[in-house]
Amino acid sequence: MLNKKGVRQVLDTLEEMFPDAKCELTHSNEFELLVAVILSAQATDALVNKVTPDLFEKYHTPEDYLAVSLEELQQDIRRIGLYRNKAKNIRKMSADLVEKYDGKVPSSYDELINLAGVGRKTANVVMSVAFDEPAIAVDTHVERVSKRLGICRWKDSVLEVEKTLMRKIPEEEWSDTHHRMIFFGRYHCKAKTPNCPECPLLEICREGQKRMKKRG
DNA sequence: AACTCGGGGCA
DNA sequence: TGCCCAGAGTT
Numbered sequence: 001m002l003n004k005k006g007v008r009q010v011l012d013t014l015e016e017m018f019p020d021a022k023c024e025l026t027h028s029n030e031f032e033l034l035v036a037v038i039l040s041a042q043a044t045d046a047l048v049n050k051v052t053p054d055l056f057e058k059y060h061t062p063e064d065y066l067a068v069s070l071e072e073l074q075q076d077i078r079r080i081g082l083y084r085n086k087a088k089n090i091r092k093m094s095a096d097l098v099e100k101y102d103g104k105v106p107s108s109y110d111e112l113i114n115l116a117g118v119g120r121k122t123a124n125v126v127m128s129v130a131f132d133e134p135a136i137a138v139d140t141h142v143e144r145v146s147k148r149l150g151i152c153r154w155k156d157s158v159l160e161v162e163k164t165l166m167r168k169i170p171e172e173e174w175s176d177t178h179h180r181m182i183f184f185g186r187y188h189c190k191a192k193t194p195n196c197p198e199c200p201l202l203e204i205c206r207e208g209q210k211r212m213k214k215r216g
Numbered sequence: 217a218a219c220t221c222g223g224g225g226c227a
Numbered sequence: 228t229g230c231c232c233a234g235a236g237t238t
Binding site: 023024025037038040041042043044045047048081082085086089116117118119120121122125137139140141142178179182186191192 | 230231233
């Protein structure tokens with residue numbers, strides 16, 4: 001397990017690599033962000049960004065999503081995986097919004113996560129991006145990077161990873177670090193082909209050193 | 217904790 | 228072709 005100094009070095013290095021990392025989902029208000037994040041489950045943000053321009057031109061409010069049939073909405077997001085469930089979730093979420101919050105997006109984590117189709121990760125991203133609240137959501141990238149670098153243990157559950165990160169990282173750095181770890185995981189520390197030889201964190205990364213030895 | 221939904225991107 | 232992806236609900 002990485003000590004405090006090691007974690008500090010990781011945070012500083014990530015900042016150097018991705019000084020202005022931020023959510024890449026295109027949106028112009030909280031509601032669009034919420035829809036985009038729901039669509040992005042198990043899909044790449046690049047794909048989501050190809051679909052949302054047309055989608056957001058057609059739908060502007062929760063009422064708009066409820067005004068068409070489920071089948072029509074499903075067709076509109078057909079290019080994104082899991083589209084049948086996502087269309088259902090977007091409609092449930094929209095109905096919740098209209099019923100409980102007068103069609104507006106609530107600004108607390110507890111309210112967000114209680115919306116149908118909104119889970120821990122979606123609520124976290126919306127809080128951090130739309131409302132600028134400190135948040136860390138452990139997705140596949142964050143989990144993989146944290147384990148490889150030794151910020152947490154290999155056997156930690158997602159919840160344990162999240163708790164460890166929140167304990168070891170200063171709260172004011174949660175959001176930036178979250179986005180930077182995702183960028184790092186996507187572009188450098190990839191699941192199958194991590195670029196260890198050119199990694200600035202190689203000297204403190206056990207997994208990286210192990211892989212370099214293996215390669216010879 | 218494991219399973220299901222799922223088309224597109226990439227090697 | 229096969230594997231993976233800014234996840235959530237159900238059992």
